Amino acid sequence: MTDATPNTKSMDDIMALCKRRGFVYQASEIYGGINGFWDYGPLGAQLKKNLRDAWWQDIVMHPCRGKPGPDGKPVEIVPVDSCIIQNPKVWEASGHVGGFNDPMVDCKETKNRYRADHLLCMGMKGDSTGQIYAYIENNDDSFAAALKKLSKYKKQELTKDDIDICALTALSTEELVVTVGPDAKEAGTLTEPRAFNLMFKTYVGATASEDDVAYLRPETAQGIFVNFKNVVDTTRVGVPFGIAQTGKAFRNEVTPRNFTFRSREFEQMEIEFFCHKDDAPAWYQFWRDERMKWWQEIGLGGNNLQMREHDADELAHYAKDGGGAADVEYRFPFTAPGFGELEGIAYRSDYDLRQHAEHSGAKLEYFDTTRGELAKNGQPKGERYLPHVIEPSAGLDRGVLAILCEAYTPDPDRASGVFMKFHPRVAPIKAAVFPLVNKDGMPEVAATLHAELVRRFGHLGFIETDAKQSIGKRYARMDEAGCPYCFTIDGDTLNDNTVTVRDRDTASQERIALDAVGAFLAEKLGIG
C-alpha cells in the first residue's frame, strides 16, 4: 500500500498560511509570545466555532443524527457548562492532585529524564557497600544492563537471585550519590526527585494565602461528574444517557510542541455517557464507531485518520472488562508516519462517580426503575447502582489543527499555489459574491445578492464580497481562505439573471439562476 500525499505537506508552510490568512497567531506575539499559548484570528475563530457547533449539533441537539443506540432507542444527551475553577477537593478525588505531581529525576550525564516512581535500584545481596544501579521498571533491557554493570563492578557473574531490589524513591541522599543511572556510566549523576505540577495553580479571594489555593481544571470531565446528581434530579433523563460539554482546560505541559497540538490552554469537547455495567461493552463499541464516523464526515475522510485500540498494558485497571480504550488518531505532518491523538474513547467503569461519592459523602447511586426482579404487580422492583461511564473526549483545537492540515492542498496549477479544501460545513467563509468588473451595474446586483446571503447564511460563517482588482486575484484569495463557492455577477447576469458558480475544489464553473443561489448554497452546506 502506498500513501500518496500524507507525509509530504510541510508544517512550516501550513503555519505560514495560518498566520498569513488569519487562522492562528502566537499569543502575546508583540511581547515575544508565550510558550504553549495560541490565539485564533478571524478565520480561525470561525473555523473553530464551526467545528464546535457541528459537534454540539450532532451530539447534544440531534445525537448521532438520529441513529439509535445499541438498545434500539434514541440516544439521549444533555449539556452542562461547568466552571473552570472548582473546589480543590474535586481534583483530589479525581486523582489529579497526586497524578499531576509526578516526581522526576534527571541524569546529568545522559540528559535523560525519568519518572522517579518508574525507577528501581539493585545491589548485591548481602553486600550493601559500593555502587547501586538504577534501571527502568518493567524494562528487560534496562534490567539486564544494570545487572551486567553490577556484575562487572562486583567482578563476579550475578543473576537475578543474587540481588536486592528497592525503589529509587526509597534511597537516601547518601545512597543516591553512589547510584548509577539507567543509561549512565558514572555514579552520582541522578538528581533528587523533583515534583512537576502540571495543574495551573491560582488563589480564590484577594488574600492569596495557601488556604485559598485552587486549580484551573486540567479536564472538563470532572465538571460533568460532580453535576451528575444535579442533572438526574432536575431533568427527566434516565440511564442510559450522556452529559456533554465543551470548554477550556489547562495543563502546564513540560514541553508544549508542534504548533497548537500540545498547548497549555486548550478546549475540549467531552461526553460522559452513563449506562448500566452490563451494557457498557455495547455502548463502548457504539461510541467508538460513531466518533470515528463523525470525524470522517467532518472532513477527515482520507487515509490520515485511524482508530487505534489501546493495548492491554495501556489500559487503566478498571477499563479491561468494559470494552477498553481507543484513540481516534490523525497523521499530522509532524507525527508522520506516526499518528497523534484527536479523541480518546475510554471505558471508565464507575471509577469517577465512586471517587466523588467517597470523597464528598454524597450518594451518587442511580435508582433504575426499569431493572430488578418483577414485583407481584408485574412492575420491576428497580435496581440501585453507580452507572458505568463511556467517555468520548475530543480535543477541539486538535480537531481544528487536523482540519487545517487535511485541507491544505498544494496545487502548482493554480494562481494561489495552494487551496484549503475545507468541508463546507466547517469552512469559515461559506461563500463569496463578486461583480466580474466594478462597473456597468454589476456591483449593485452583487451587493443585493450578498445582503441576501448574509441574512440567510451569515450565522454559519462569513459571506464575502469584493469588487477590487482582477477576478483571478479574488478567486485566488478565496482558494487560500478555503471558501467553497464563489458567485460571480457578469454581463450575462444583467440580461438573463444567471450567475456563475465557481467550485473551489475543481476551479470549474457552472451557470445557475440568480434567484436559485440561496437554494444552491443551502443544499451544498447540507441545510437544504
Place this chain on the structure above:
RNA sequence: GCGGGCGUAGCUCAAUGGUAGAGCGUCAGCCUUCCAAGCUGAAUGUUGCCGGUUCGAGUCCGGUCGCCCGCUCCA
C-alpha cells in the same frame, strides 16, 4: 527542564563590523467582461528583547524570550 539549530517588513529571503534592501503580498487610483494581467503611487522595521565589546553592531560576546528538532512529559 537538558542538548542542538534558528530569530531582519504580513510572507520568502538579501545585506565584508560601515546609509537596512528585494520579490511577493497589502492599500489607493487608473484600467480590466472569468482565474494572483498591466500602469502609477503608498504604507510597513527600535533587525525578538536587554546588556556588553567597538569610533561604529542586523553582523562579534553574554543573558533572556520565542520557534523548530532530539530527549523528557502527554494524567
